[in-house]
Amino acid sequence: MGLFNWFTQEIAMDLGTANTLIIHNDQVAVNEPSIVALNRNNPKEVLAVGKRALMMHEKTHESIRTVRPLKDGVIADFNAAELMIRELIKLVYPKKPLFPPSWRMMICIPSSITEVEKRAVRDSAEQAGAKEVYLIHEPMAAALGIGIDVEEPVGNMIIDIGGGTTGITVIALAGIVCDQSIRIAGDEFTADIMEALRRYHSLLIGERTAEQIKIQIGAATKDLDNPPDDIPVNGRDLVTGIPKQIMVSYQEIAEALDKSIFKIEEAILKALEQTPPELASDIYRRGLYLTGGGALLRGLDKRLSQKIKLPVHIADDPLKSVVRGTGIALQNYDKYPFVMR
Known part of the structure; x- marks a missing residue:
């Protein structure tokens, strides 16, 4: 049984525009910038990934190029994304194992993603060595990571400010009720x-x-x-x-930053306008939840609270709440109806 468990290993991945985080065995095993350095003469040769590639960014000569494969929360460069995912997965096991395991992988994706973009994420993961790929929408993962019971009949508003997109989502009964996504973020x-x-x-x-x-x-x-x-x-x-x-x-x-934050405020107000009244009363009682790297911007919760006249809560560890929720969903992938197989 132990041998079987070795050959099928599980990893949960928050494939973000700015940072990629991987959870393995309930621990954050990888937390690296989403960037890869490639050899221009041999585009399949990876020179560096993550922090080392970021140190090279904007300092390269003609033989090296640095690529951020994701833009606005979705894959913009398929080949670079595949190479980056492959190299980041290798960081889970710094010492190369004799028998590489097969991966069951869950990746979180923006709720506004198209079917074509969804396919690109799935294909990149499979090309990088995943045998089973599951997808989960970021707001659902963020809610799980914060500790919200997503299956109860109560409305919760999650505002996930990432690197490429800000997602404003109302969830209830393990589903997305209304959703606003704008490409204003980190x-x-x-x-x-x-x-x-x-x-x-x-x-x-x-x-x-x-x-x-x-x-x-x-x-x-x-x-x-x-x-x-x-x-x-x-x-x-x-x-x-x-x-x-x-x-x-x-x-x-x-x-x-004033103009960009104003656009986020407008998107939140628009999402609240679309919220059914019974869920709006839940949100009034519970407030709004901020996750993602943008939640760390000083005074953002105070400014949003003054504008919207509702309490705004910042997640305990906003950078890791999405990947932690992805890890929880992976452990219960047969239980949650919102996990996409």
Whole structure:
């Protein structure tokens, strides 16, 4: 029996635009950026994946290219996605086993995904070595990861702010009742920061620098209880072409992100308008749940609560709530009706 269990191993994967997480044996075995570095002369040769590939991003020469295979929550580069998944699965077992196991894999996907995009995810997983592939919608996985009983007849609103998309979903009775998905999320926040520094400081910075600014001083409001200190930012002066350094405050970043967060607020209000009244009363009592990396933006829960006049709860570990829920669904794949076989 132990030998049989070895040959069929289970992994749950949150294949995200910004980060990919893998759970194996109830532990987060892999948590890496969704990026792969490839040899231009031999596109099948993977030079690095995850954090090592991210360190190469925007610093490569003509023989190396870095690829982010996912865009807006779906696979944009099929071959790069397959290679990335294959390499990330290898990280589950750093020491290569004598007999590679066959994988039963569950992957979470955006609720707004098309059948063609769904097929691309399934095919990539199968090409990467999965023998059985199950799919689950991200909002259902997030709800399970937070600890919500998704099968009870109670409405819950989940707002999952990922790298490529923000999904606003009302779930009840193990199903999605109404759903809004907009392509405003972490990547858009990063682009907003790059644009603001270019416009107001004539400073050109790269994606990685903008991402670090977002993590260190990113804020959704200018009125924070515990504001972070200003940070130095290095880039290239667009006027002189010479590298320079400026100091940036969290208020500037809050102003840069304002338009994108406003669009998320509008999408939440639109989703609430479509919610049946009985479920709306449940949401009034229980509030809204924030998951995904975007939930870590300082003051976002406070700003949303002021706008929508409802309590907003941030998940305990918003970055891992989706993958944890995917792992729970994988353990009970024959029980939950929303798991797609």
